[in-house]
Amino acid sequence: MAKRILLVLIALIVIGAVGFFALAWKPAIAPVDPPPAAGFAAALVARGEQLAGAGNCASCHTAPGGAAYAGGLAMETGFGTVYSTNITPDADTGIGRWSREAFVRAMREGVARDGSHLLPAFPYDHFTKVRDEDLDALYAYFMTRAAVSAEAPANTIPFPLNIRLLQAGWKLLFFDLHKGVYEARADKGEEWNRGAYLAEGLGHCGACHTPRNSLGAEKRHLAYAGASIKAWWAPALNAASTSPMPWTQDDLYAYLRTGGSTLHGVAAGTMSDVVHAGLAKLPDEDVRAVALYFADLNGSAARTAASAEALTQAMARSRADASEEIDAGAALYRAACASCHYNGGAQPLAPRPELALSSTVTGPDPSNFIHIVLHGIGDGEGLPGLYMPGFAASLSDADIANLAAYLRRSRSDQPAWNALPSTVAKLRTQPAGAEQ
């Protein structure tokens, strides 16, 4: 009896292994001669440029100081460093020999031309939703860029995790190929579906705003619930948002189009790059559609009735300063910050971001606040033309921790942040950079 069970078990393991291998093994797609740029219609290339912006391809595929799309950007994954690849049409080091079919398979299935599985640091789990005509436009755009010869450095993921065939196991667990291309929801309008398509597909907003499990896959049931990403905090975009004011379509549009909304705050860190290097390429109606989708997800319609009161309360909070003479954080705030951040009127002014309305103060994680105080916000980041000085040289870890604790206590109802001084010390050594 025991022997029979053993035999059945062995048979099952063998069948499993053969089945896995059959699923995991992908054929190479034959190389082609780089297609001549003149063969692509100008309008298709132009649409491809917009879509490449929506997908932020440049941010990941361009190394600091390197040629656009030539790859080599180092990405820390928790399992090792992964380098983005060269996606210019260079025949030897880029994707010049990739047919349209090979490009589409990479975007939809995360499989390279030679048949090897790509790592999920490349967000193909989002790009799989992109429609044929948009993949055509992207292919046309990339095949008409200047070819750059550049080899990406080797990844440092240790054995056995570096065996690309094993990525098929990750896909089996976390990637549902058959969900495939985005399907419009019949109960929603055209603009909403357009926004959902862009956000869930090319925009891959969830790659930063959705928490991941220990194997690096997004937790789908917590979509857009907020997540830690490269020492920044990507705030919740769903009903878990801690913003005192609801994120309406107009506010989201302002934030995603210009880099800031007076009733919420400005886009710093990696989000500044998403706005200014990526979404900036998209036409207004696409950005409005993305804004509508997230206005719906965070339930702004249900909250607008209470928003006048929330605004009055926030403005009152930030005027209450003078009474707190003895607090070290309050004193520092008055000396170093209030001259720029004080709002006397009923509405905040754009050049004076209202900290009582900002997720950097009301959010669950102090990282964004600390990064911004340490490194400031450059001229081209956040709202362009505005500039926030960095205080890394003039304020100690304890000073910044006191400031954070003071603003958290006086400007929000949220529980105190823990371990502030050590978090400041840790983030002081991190680059402020906008890279992903």
Ligand code: HEC
């Ligand atoms: C979040 C970062 C990120 C973004 C955004 C991103 N990529 Fe990538 N991409 C990568 C990484 C990392 C790899 C290499 C993965 C690997 O080595 O397995 C890669 C690989 C690829 C490959 C396979 C190339 C090869 O030589 O194997 C293609 C094609 C590609 N990306 C196209 C795109 C396009 C088109 C966009 C924009 C729509 C894009 N990527 C956006 C990170 C990114």
Ligand code: HEC
């Ligand atoms: C590379 C990571 C990344 C991607 C991709 C990304 N975000 Fe963000 N997002 C962030 C970070 C980090 C912040 C916090 C920025 C700050 O506090 O200045 C943020 C902030 C935001 C905020 C402000 C939320 C608040 O309450 O303050 C909105 C709205 C937003 N993102 C929308 C989007 C949308 C829509 C997309 C997709 C088109 C997107 N993000 C893609 C990282 C990302």
Ligand code: HEC
């Ligand atoms: C010289 C004027 C100035 C000073 C001084 C200043 N800030 Fe700012 N701050 C700004 C401006 C302007 C912005 C928006 C920058 C942009 O959009 O590019 C900003 C943005 C911010 C943000 C992002 C808020 C959001 O809307 O998401 C935080 C947090 C912040 N400041 C905190 C502080 C703190 C704390 C201090 C004192 C240590 C301080 N600032 C001192 C001008 C200033």
